[in-house]
Amino acid sequence: MGTAKFWGVSFLVAAALLVLTRAFFANEYFFFAGYVVLQYIVLSTAWNILGGYTGYTNFGVGAFFAVGAYSSVVLHKLTSLPVPVMIVVGGLMSGILGFGMGYLTLRLKGVFFAIATLALAIVAQTFIVNWDYVGGSRGVYVIRPQQAPLYGSYIQYLFSLMLMLGWVSVAIARTIERSRLGLGFNAIRDDELAAEAGGVPTLRLKLISTTLSGALMGMAGAPLPYYVTYLDPASSFNLSYAVNSVAMPLIGGMTSWIGPVIGAVLLGTIQQLATVTISSALNLLIVGVLLIAFVIIAPNGIVGLVQARRRARLR
């Protein structure tokens, strides 16, 4: 399928989902739960652009996500912009953060890069904790507008926005995958020195990757204040965002755009079910158990499993 066609088809899928959910989700709660799953589709797809395609592990997901969320808080206090504009601004802010992180840390490789991103998250959190205007460590209340801009409730509105964001990020990931850019990313992941010797401007490509990945994470975080209505650093910078965003592509498969989507839908849904039926504290345990299982059974994720099966059949 060509890139343009994919954008079209995936848009139709997203639109169909939108209509179907409006028709069949009888309870508001489903929109709350669906929002989280969609948010993880965006986060894990964004993570995979840097982590899966380019081969740099980012544990600072929380920082990018929270910067998006807090930029919305600031905008909320200063202006009365519509949420889609806030999403764009949040993406810009996190994109800038991603660019900065890339420039400062991309000389580091492997585990050292991962540690640096973790440190970045802590630095960003410390900054927010000490910034009184956005509530500091005691957090901030964000009152939703009375009326949702489209018909339906406000949570349905946020759900629709996240659905569109999911569509955009998946389509971007797929576009990159099939492009010259994606091939360059893969070359960097496999062997940076050889990539450079093959004419790949590695620094520039890595900066594109960190910026894009960060921007999408920030966009996922931007509607968060309106979703939770109370935002505090401890929950918005939570490490579980990073753990989940890493685990989902790992479980789904990191080489293809569909991997993070599968991982996010699978893991996100299980977590939501567990939260309702058992306890929310169980979530990280589920992630841990699944990760161990997949590392042993299918180290290349579900997509890897399917590809290996297909290759074996061809021989």
Added chain:
Amino acid sequence: MPPLLEVCGLGKRFGGFVALESIDLNVETGERLGLIGPNGSGKSTLVNCLCGALHHDSGNITFDGRPIDGLPSYRRTRLGLARSFQLPRPFRSLNLVDNLRIPLLYTVNARPGARLSDGAIGERCLALLDDVGLADKATRLPRDLTQVEMRKLELARAVASAPRLLFADEAMAGLSPSEVEEILVVLVRLNEQGITIVLIEHIMRAVMSFSTRLVVLVAGQKIADGAPQEAIRNPEVERAYLGE
């Protein structure tokens, strides 16, 4: 005509260790230059400095009449300076065609002038693989290749960037005599197609039959430069290789 590559007083140190000391070297267009020296004499460091993987501390490098000191590696490749690695470094997750597609997309298509279409790139990849006898493995992954095939892929990838000067860094180390012969045939053919080649090699038989000129490095210094037969009879070279 000025030399294709002109190296003047090149120096490189790692902490207190002097890896290269004031190397002067000219490579003429169309030449087949052999570069030899005992282990640790600085051959690979020299290649790394010339190709931009390392930055030299002193001296100047001029390629095709323009200074390239400080240019990043990828820019040098785009100017026409390619290398193969001592230990093959294929892109492990990409099949052979995609391995070659990287230099075609990022080097050949990044140069001014006509851009190749996707179809033309695909054909070119296959033609390049065919040149080194790997056409039937085009869609396989590098892990399916044997050692000699890996070396050929390494060469094909370097050649895919359509270089004017190719550094073949120990392209034959660890191969059997008949495999060495295979690689030599490929290298000579590339040279006949107009690519200047610098061969860094330990296997003397291969170097002597391939080179039109020989440069000998010992402990970071150039101690001989000339016709192969004369260079190896140089007393300093004999001392370095055979001892007192």
